[in-house]
Amino acid sequence: MTAAVLAAKIISLDRFATAENLVGYFGVFPEENTSGVDRQGNPVPPGTMRMSAKGADLVRRYLWNAAKSAIQCNAAVRDLYARLRARGTRGDVAMGHCMRKLLHQVFGVWASDQPYNEAASMPRNTRRSIEVTSVSTIEKPLTPATETTTAAGHKRAGPQSKVVTAATVNVDFAESEVKASARAQPEVKDAARPGSIDYAYLREQITLEQVLSHLGYLDGLSGRGAQRYGPCPFHVATRKASRSLCVNLKKHVFRCCNATCQAHGNALDLWATARHLSLYEAALDLAKTFQLNIRRTREEATRNPELSTR
Numbered sequence: 001m002t003a004a005v006l007a008a009k010i011i012s013l014d015r016f017a018t019a020e021n022l023v024g025y026f027g028v029f030p031e032e033n034t035s036g037v038d039r040q041g042n043p044v045p046p047g048t049m050r051m052s053a054k055g056a057d058l059v060r061r062y063l064w065n066a067a068k069s070a071i072q073c074n075a076a077v078r079d080l081y082a083r084l085r086a087r088g089t090r091g092d093v094a095m096g097h098c099m100r101k102l103l104h105q106v107f108g109v110w111a112s113d114q115p116y117n118e119a120a121s122m123p124r125n126t127r128r129s130i131e132v133t134s135v136s137t138i139e140k141p142l143t144p145a146t147e148t149t150t151a152a153g154h155k156r157a158g159p160q161s162k163v164v165t166a167a168t169v170n171v172d173f174a175e176s177e178v179k180a181s182a183r184a185q186p187e188v189k190d191a192a193r194p195g196s197i198d199y200a201y202l203r204e205q206i207t208l209e210q211v212l213s214h215l216g217y218l219d220g221l222s223g224r225g226a227q228r229y230g231p232c233p234f235h236v237a238t239r240k241a242s243r244s245l246c247v248n249l250k251k252h253v254f255r256c257c258n259a260t261c262q263a264h265g266n267a268l269d270l271w272a273t274a275r276h277l278s279l280y281e282a283a284l285d286l287a288k289t290f291q292l293n294i295r296r297t298r299e300e301a302t303r304n305p306e307l308s309t310r
Contacts, residue, residue: 002062006106009059012265013279017200019107027055028063028099060099067098075118077101112196113280197283198295199268205292208252208267214289215274226250234273235261 009026016022037043070077077098084094109116212218221230222243231237232245235258244258255264263273272282287294 002066005059005062009056010110012269013107013110014199014203014266014268016107019104022107023100023103025055026059026063026103028060028096028103063099063102064095066102067095070102071095071098074102074105076105111199113278196295197280199279199283201296202283202287202292202294203252203266203268206267206286206290207249208247208254208270209249210290211267211270211286212247215270217274221245221247232256232258232261232263234263 010016010022013022016025067077071081072078080101081094081098084097085091089097105116108120209218212221215233217230217233220233221228223229226249228247228249229243230245230247231242234256237244237258244261245254245256247254252266253264254266254270256262263269265273268279268282268286271277271286272279275282275285277285283294286292
């Protein structure tokens with residue numbers, strides 16, 4: 001039920017560049033409440049926290065129930081809840097952090113198109129300990145840099161200055177080990193290695209018109225300017241002159257108005273639907289077909305910090 005509610009409200013993960021955007025959309029974060037008085041008429045003391053009133057109430061109710069189960073069955077959420085309660089965090093505020101953690105995990109699974117990875121959802125110091133134990137089991141010697149990193153791991157008890165979870169979900173599950181030397185600077189990943197994909201950056205490099213033309217759908221559309229209409233290639237039309245497919249070449253979106261089809265999305269969604277691929281596989285195939293990059297270089301990220309809405 002929770003998965004169905006989230007899928008119905010999120011619609012497409014491409015609407016959210018990061019997990020933080022998803023958390024903000026549903027308002028699943030505690031915020032300070034120091035104005036007014038409490039139920040007994042006493043001034044609210046500084047630092048008093050409450051759950052934000054933003055977001056869809058339906059989603060928040062289901063996430064609350066999911067968090068109650070997760071603090072018993074989900075290792076990352078259980079550890080987060082225990083750390084927060086040990087620090088004296090009020091129970092409902094700690095549950096809010098657990099709901100936030102669940103949304104980070106949802107984002108990681110959806111964005112990576114990979115099964116849930118429990119080890120990847122754990123805090124970095126815990127995850128590093130697991131990796132070191134795994135390496136020791138196969139009698140692989142540890143380098144001095146690895147030993148130093150393990151010994152000097154951060155003791156992160158939970159949210160500090162910002163109201164965030166103890167660890168952000170890592171959606172790149174391609175490698176089980178991370179070199180300690182790479183932690184000192186941002187990583188520029190090898191474009192040839194499968195893993196995380198910058199979907200927004202990928203869509204910046206291609207237009208919907210190019211994809212339609214390559215697939216042979218553009219010539220079948222009628223209309224002038226950005227708005228075009230024509231038969232949908234993804235279902236059998238009941239009328240010969242069907243115009244169920246609506247395309248906006250300026251906004252780079254398409255939608256089929258047929259009740260049994262309802263295909264919609266952006267250029268990447270169109271490619272995935274036409275090639276019968278998952279979003280992750282479609283991104284790799286689209287990049288290979290049009291010779292596109294699947295993630296930004298460090299220089300491009302510095303020059304273009306804002307993501308495109310295409």
